[in-house]
Amino acid sequence: MNTPSTPFEGSSGADTPAATPAFSPLYQQIKGLILQSLQAAEWKPGESIPSEMDLAARYRVSQGTVRKAIDELAGDNLLVRRQGKGTFVATHAEQHVQYRFLKLVPDSGDLASEGPAQRTIVDCRRLRANAEIARALALRSGDTVVQVRRVLAFAGVPTILEDLWLPGGPFKGLSAERLAQYHGPMYGLFEAEFGVRMVRADEKIRAVLPDESQQALLAVNAGTPLLSVERVAYTYNDTPMELRRGLYRTDSHHYHNALS
Amino acid sequence: MNTPSTPFEGSSGADTPAATPAFSPLYQQIKGLILQSLQAAEWKPGESIPSEMDLAARYRVSQGTVRKAIDELAGDNLLVRRQGKGTFVATHAEQHVQYRFLKLVPDSGDLASEGPAQRTIVDCRRLRANAEIARALALRSGDTVVQVRRVLAFAGVPTILEDLWLPGGPFKGLSAERLAQYHGPMYGLFEAEFGVRMVRADEKIRAVLPDESQQALLAVNAGTPLLSVERVAYTYNDTPMELRRGLYRTDSHHYHNALS
């Protein structure tokens, strides 16, 4: 590894035009190096990474610089710091908050009272991506994708219907049985079984009416307005790895969002 | 002001039971002091606060400690740092992103193309808070509140219908004329005219059908599903200062949310 003795990035060619100076602070470069190690799965979800001192020695910078890099990665929810114990790779499994990306909460506000969701896998099959799905997943039309349909119920009331599409390559071997067996968030299974860590996501929310199959699965009639939540989830490097279309009943739940 | 020479908070009574040691880092205390100055409007929105060096001298701590306090306040969007110029009190007015709290975007994704919203004040009146509104605004039932109803249209299409309630005390003098005259985000007017700065907000989102008056104002029929966005906005100290119920048409726009 090259020693980042000078905090300038980019090729050091003598006659680089360099319209932008492209200055990058040292800690950002360290952040990038740590990110590379995360992508390369040098440290796996749930494991601890080397101590700040070790990383400082490895990258030949001061502890403070490593600290600032880790601070940002922790802010992005890629790492979790635990005082006295170490810094750990964030994971969707065994995360005290299950369903980190699910923002539907009961109107009572009491997450614990309603207990865990009852999951039902309705369908899981392989098919060729149409243009829309291919575009969302950065694939080519006709590439194979895995399509899953499932229902989540709370206290026996079907509340969430989700259709999701995953790129066939990374998710080779995914089946309805595999999904049904796994307990815990689906993203936890993706980490454990397929080495795919969802890092961030974008959601587009609309109000819609259900079609017939949706009415049946959610036990609502044709005139019941539902929340349509279209999510694209990304791994490292902003690579899209999942398209998910959720339909949420909002008669006793609501989508909660904090603005700041 | 007391010199925060020791980084321990709380009353220094000799026989405090103190089940929890309640340790608080110095920079958190500094953050609290800066927050107090912000609440007291010692520095007004848009103005610059003293330099890090000045604040360090004032609070008798090192620049680095002030820096960390300011870092957190900037992270909370209460302050804005501008290299070479200074640190400024965040403001809703003249913020390059108008409508900081409005997450409805055109499906095209192109904010600029649709231009500014056409605002219509439908109603503005004073009335007594019912139990529900009083609870949301931390008032007593019967206290006077200002109720506003307005419509936002994009490219001539009415898209957002908002009903909002404000505590009568802080918003004495608010009128439909005042609202109509002001150009820019409503929260900018609240800052400039009433000294009320909205700092954060919570939103509850549901899918609903419109009643008759809502149909008329949004030019939709009874069966059109709409997004219901119920927002409580807070000033400093988590004091609720606004209850807002928005109805969004989502036929050519969607509510966008980034998860991480």
Place this chain on the structure above:
DNA sequence: CAGTGGTCTAGACCACACT
């Protein structure tokens, strides 16, 4: 106890904006 992250300090230097 040793090892980890967390805080605080002091000083040096860099990048940026205004004048």
Place this chain on the structure above:
DNA sequence: GTGTGGTCTAGACCACTGC
């Protein structure tokens, strides 16, 4: 040039965890 925030360093000490 001067003043601002931004980066980097080095060292000291504190708080938490587990042996």
